[in-house]
Amino acid sequence: MTDGVPRIGVITFPGSLDDRDAQRAATFMGAEAVPLWHADHDLRGVDAVVLPGGFSYGDYLRCGAIARFAAVMDEVRAFAERGGPVLGICNGFQILCESGLLHGALIRNRSLRFVCRDVFLRVETSLSVVTSELTAGETVEIPVKHGEGQFVARQDELRQIDDEGLVVFRYSSADGVTDDTHDPNGSIEHIAGIRNARGNVVGLMPHPEHAVDPDVGPTGGQPLFASLLAAAMAGAGA
Amino acid sequence: MTGPEEPLYRQLGLKDDEYDRIVETLGREPRPAELAMYGAMWSEHCSYKSSKIHLKTLPTDGPAVLVGPGQDAGAVDIGDGLAVVFKMESHSHPSAIEPYQGAATGVGGIVRDIISMGARPVALLDPLMFGPLTDERNRWLLEGVVAGIGGYGNCIGVPTVGGEIHFAEPHSQNPTVDVMCVGLARADKLATSQSLTANVGSLMVLYGAATGRDGIGGVSVLASATLDESSEESRPAVQIGDPFAEKLLIEASLELIDLGLLEGLQDLGGAGITCAVSESAARAGMGARLDLDAVPLREAGMAAFEILTSESQERMLAIVHPSRLADVDAVCARWGLTIAVIAELIEGGGLTVTLAGETVAEVPARSLADEGPEYDRPIAPPDDAALGGASDDPALLPFDKDLREAFFAVLTSPNVASKRWVFEQYDSIVQGQTVAGAGSDAALVRVPDSLKAIALSSDGKGRYGALDPYLGAAHAVAEAARNVAVTGATPLAITNCLNFGNPERPVVMWQFSESIRGIRDACLAFETPVTGGNVSFYNESADSAIWPTPVIGMLGLLQDHRLRVPTGFPRPGLAVYLLGETLPEIGGSEFAEAVLGVVAGRPPRLDLGRESALLRFLQRAASETLLASGHDCGDGGIAIALAEAAIEGAHGFAVTVPGDLPGHVALFSESASRAIVSMAPEHEERVAALAVEHGVPIARIGETGGPRVLFDGLFETTVDELREAYETAIPRLLGEPV
Numbered sequence: 003m004t005d006g007v008p009r010i011g012v013i014t015f016p017g018s019l020d021d022r023d024a025q026r027a028a029t030f031m032g033a034e035a036v037p038l039w040h041a042d043h044d045l046r047g048v049d050a051v052v053l054p055g056g057f058s059y060g061d062y063l064r065c066g067a068i069a070r071f072a073a074v075m076d077e078v079r080a081f082a083e084r085g086g087p088v089l090g091i092c093n094g095f096q097i098l099c100e101s102g103l104l105h106g107a108l109i110r111n112r113s114l115r116f117v118c119r120d121v122f123l124r125v126e127t128s129l130s131v132v133t134s135e136l137t138a139g140e141t142v143e144i145p146v147k148h149g150e151g152q153f154v155a156r157q158d159e160l161r162q163i164d165d166e167g168l169v170v171f172r173y174s175s176a177d178g179v180t181d182d183t184h185d186p187n188g189s190i191e192h193i194a195g196i197r198n199a200r201g202n203v204v205g206l207m208p209h210p211e212h213a214v215d216p217d218v219g220p221t222g223g224q225p226l227f228a229s230l231l232a233a234a235m236a237g238a239g240a
Numbered sequence: 241m242t243g244p245e246e247p248l249y250r251q252l253g254l255k256d257d258e259y260d261r262i263v264e265t266l267g268r269e270p271r272p273a274e275l276a277m278y279g280a281m282w283s284e285h286c287s288y289k290s291s292k293i294h295l296k297t298l299p300t301d302g303p304a305v306l307v308g309p310g311q312d313a314g315a316v317d318i319g320d321g322l323a324v325v326f327k328m329e330s331h332s333h334p335s336a337i338e339p340y341q342g343a344a345t346g347v348g349g350i351v352r353d354i355i356s357m358g359a360r361p362v363a364l365l366d367p368l369m370f371g372p373l374t375d376e377r378n379r380w381l382l383e384g385v386v387a388g389i390g391g392y393g394n395c396i397g398v399p400t401v402g403g404e405i406h407f408a409e410p411h412s413q414n415p416t417v418d419v420m421c422v423g424l425a426r427a428d429k430l431a432t433s434q435s436l437t438a439n440v441g442s443l444m445v446l447y448g449a450a451t452g453r454d455g456i457g458g459v460s461v462l463a464s465a466t467l468d469e470s471s472e473e474s475r476p477a478v479q480i481g482d483p484f485a486e487k488l489l490i491e492a493s494l495e496l497i498d499l500g501l502l503e504g505l506q507d508l509g510g511a512g513i514t515c516a517v518s519e520s521a522a523r524a525g526m527g528a529r530l531d532l533d534a535v536p537l538r539e540a541g542m543a544a545f546e547i548l549t550s551e552s553q554e555r556m557l558a559i560v561h562p563s564r565l566a567d568v569d570a571v572c573a574r575w576g577l578t579i580a581v582i583a584e585l586i587e588g589g590g591l592t593v594t595l596a597g598e599t600v601a602e603v604p605a606r607s608l609a610d611e612g613p614e615y616d617r618p619i620a621p622p623d624d625a626a627l628g629g630a631s632d633d634p635a636l637l638p639f640d641k642d643l644r645e646a647f648f649a650v651l652t653s654p655n656v657a658s659k660r661w662v663f664e665q666y667d668s669i670v671q672g673q674t675v676a677g678a679g680s681d682a683a684l685v686r687v688p689d690s691l692k693a694i695a696l697s698s699d700g701k702g703r704y705g706a707l708d709p710y711l712g713a714a715h716a717v718a719e720a721a722r723n724v725a726v727t728g729a730t731p732l733a734i735t736n737c738l739n740f741g742n743p744e745r746p747v748v749m750w751q752f753s754e755s756i757r758g759i760r761d762a763c764l765a766f767e768t769p770v771t772g773g774n775v776s777f778y779n780e781s782a783d784s785a786i787w788p789t790p791v792i793g794m795l796g797l798l799q800d801h802r803l804r805v806p807t808g809f810p811r812p813g814l815a816v817y818l819l820g821e822t823l824p825e826i827g828g829s830e831f832a833e834a835v836l837g838v839v840a841g842r843p844p845r846l847d848l849g850r851e852s853a854l855l856r857f858l859q860r861a862a863s864e865t866l867l868a869s870g871h872d873c874g875d876g877g878i879a880i881a882l883a884e885a886a887i888e889g890a891h892g893f894a895v896t897v898p899g900d901l902p903g904h905v906a907l908f909s910e911s912a913s914r915a916i917v918s919m920a921p922e923h924e925e926r927v928a929a930l931a932v933e934h935g936v937p938i939a940r941i942g943e944t945g946g947p948r949v950l951f952d953g954l955f956e957t958t959v960d961e962l963r964e965a966y967e968t969a970i971p972r973l974l975g976e977p978v
Binding site for chain 2: 020057218
């Protein structure tokens with residue numbers, strides 16, 4: 003933290019696309035954005051880490067499968083173990099799953115097509131670094147844009163996810179109804195985002211960084227970033 | 241297609257007189273590799289040999305133009321030391337053979353054109369034309385092209401913010417796949433791509449992907465000949481795209497330019513290394529020594545002509561002073577890219593190429609790049625019967641159908657219906673500056689850290705062009721300008737992609753020259769110079785050519801994006817006005833085709849003075865924040881313009897269609913220079929005064945309201961019904977669940 007301003011690190015992998023957008027969103031919400039580089043064993047002392055969207059390494063093998071081996075990921079794992087706030091967005095979510103920091107996996111959308119549209123998410127828990135400023139049952143409007151966002155998990159993982167309340171967001175209508183018509187990718191139980199048991203690591207397919215500036219989209223991402231900033235201020239990762 | 245018994249130069253697409261000219265230039269018989277180089281560089285695609293003489297008549301000067309035609313892309317000053325760089329190109333031929341890769345590499349190619357100007361790509365638009373979706377192969381082409389555009393564009397972090405799609409039988413064998421890319425650069429960095437600062441002894445550094453056997457003959461065999469049954473065998477001439485490599489190229493190239501490490505930069509597209517090296521050398525006024533052994537290859541044993549003309553994607557060529565080479569290597573290495581020094585600039589104009597110690601080519605660089613043939617091809621108008629005339633005006637046809645039914649037939653015509661199925665497959669929001677995307681008349685992309693937004697629209701009017709190529713082209717410019725102005729932005733300049741049949745047929749050259757005349761007149765009237773573009777000929781097969789379709793890419797500027805005028809009705813209780821005059825003009829209209837089943841008659845007339853007045857009025861009204869919404873009247877006339885404003889804004893309306901024309905003519909006439917606007921009642925007086933001041937006809941036709949949609953005395957429906965019909969039409973045709 004610098005003079006009470008939390009420092010949010012955003013990792014750039016080769017093929018990251020929304021890294022600058024995540025930096026801009028963090029700045030918009032009052033944080034200092036710190037660019038981080040995939041090949042460095044260094045988080046530059048940031049208070050929170052964002053793994054942004056994109057197609058790391060072209061996603062030619064399996065989304066996130068190569069990025070998990072990046073040098074910076076050793077530091078992210080250690081940071082997460084210390085309780086530091088970590089947010090994976092879209093490709094970042096895929097990388098967190100591949101890294102074993104989150105349960106489950108993301109596969110091709112059920113439509114077999116890329117989809118870019120604004121969706122509503124129903125908040126399932128406020129016990130996470132991106133929902134502390136929200137209440138369970140509330141909805142937020144945030145865009146999705148992905149070709150491989152269908153969340154799947156093994157039966158035992160899914161049971162654990164449900165038992166431990168690890169679902170953070172589900173795709174829903176504006177008033178919180180979850181069903182197939184409001185689910186853009188066919189995710190199991192309409193899961194849009196999950197957390198780890200401690201709640202300091204969150205991954206989600208929708209893009210909150212594209213939902214903070216009212217001039218260019220909805221604003222449902224603001225409370226997510228506000229929560230992340232609050233967690234960063236708390237300094238758990240130090 | 242030529243047979244194996246043909247002489248080599250003919251197999252390479254060169255004509256007899258062109259061969260003679262090469263012999264004259266060189267003073268000897270050319271070597272095989274030299275023939276391959278000339279074949280590629282003198283192809284229609286690279287040399288513009290049939291079009292040049294006409295393109296010269298276009299207006300290209302203007303106070304804001306920084307770079308005009310002839311460079312990789314045009315550039316326009318938008319103030320604050322910034323330039324917008326933009327260009328459109330076609331990838332129709334490859335897409336007809338292999339839709340996914342054809343479209344994907346089209347995106348990759350135009351993006352590299354923008355990078356090579358030193359600009360960061362900030363927007364893509366994709367104007368597409370296909371045959372009717374009732375045909376299975378056309379559905380396959382649409383699905384493949386859209387997936388290819390998305391697959392590539394989504395992966396490089398450049399938002400696809402607009403475009404358009406039309407369907408017509410003449411495009412069944414020949415889909416039209418154009419793509420426009422727009423970039424932002426610091427105006428003082430633009431010189432880079434022009435090699436203005438290159439020195440003798442400077443190095444030509446190839447970076448990016450390795451060179452393989454893909455895309456050989458892409459420009460000469462594929463893009464510069466008519467498709468026929470053997471075209472499927474040309475599939476190896478289609479390149480394969482690697483968007484991840486492109487993303488690395490974008491970042492590395494912009495970093496190299498930012499750090500001031502380059503004396504020149506050029507993309508590798510059509511005609512590959514031959515084009516990049518000869519053009520760079522020619523621009524620098526020098527020659528070059530090119531060592532093909534230094535080119536990283538994907539496979540061993542490639543012949544000189546293959547290395548020279550390969551169109552392998554994702555490669556760039558930088559001109560680098562030897563003292564900067566290590567720094568350039570370091571930047572590229574950081575992005576995982578390898579560099580190779582393949583040539584050196586030398587005094588004189590000679591381009592010498594060696595492979596394995598042997599000289600395989602020695603030619604003047606300028607003769608390849610700048611001294612290609614130029615033809616004044618014969619022009620002949622078609623028989624009158626082939627064009628629209630007064631005698632087959634569809635307004636004369638009896639019409640006794642139900643108006644409501646006719647309205648829904650037009651609304652659900654694939655040309656009019658929602659293209660959501662397409663644009664949702666594109667990332668339209670990455671980079672975080674998309675103020676308005678698909679659904680807006682013009683896309684609006686904010687300039688980072690500024691209130692300014694650039695306005696972008698791409699428009700083609702193929703059906704009008706088929707009936708009158710002059711009017712078709714002029715209407716395309718007018719509609720593009722109107723789409724930009726109706727958002728409140730000022731039209732600044734255009735790029736274009738001119739899609740035509742075989743230029744060796746006099747009737748096609750007549751269509752071409754008429755279209756150029758139409759573009760010229762409209763651009764002069766709107767003071768929107770032409771900054772560049774692309775010509776795509778040979779879009780025909782066996783017996784039919786595509787409709788002559790110049791597609792216009794219009795660039796505009798909105799000084800403050802908060803002043804933008806949205807397309808949809810934003811709330812109830814607004815006064816709805818029609819700007820412009822409705823005449824009985826349904827020749828070439830969507831209604832005539834979708835309901836009457838004819839493409840006939842005269843397209844609407846276009847009074848360029850009236851259009852200019854409307855453009856000025858729209859900008860003025862927006863700048864005074866008088867308008868709550870604005871929407872161009874285009875395909876389907878005021879009926880569709882009103883319906884789209886209702887769907888987009890989710891508010892209905894009640895209007896009385898003005899004038900005493902028959903109902904179907906009043907609703908569906910496509911008279912030019914019209915728009916539907918809405919405003920709060922307190923602004924009506926001021927707007928009316930402004931309209932009088934600008935000489936724009938204006939009529940209050942009704943009000944916005946709740947869920948109901950009422951055309952008084954004609955028919956009524958609801959916003960929900962409109963939306964259901966509009967949104968599901970294309971998915972239904974594609975057999976998707978709706």
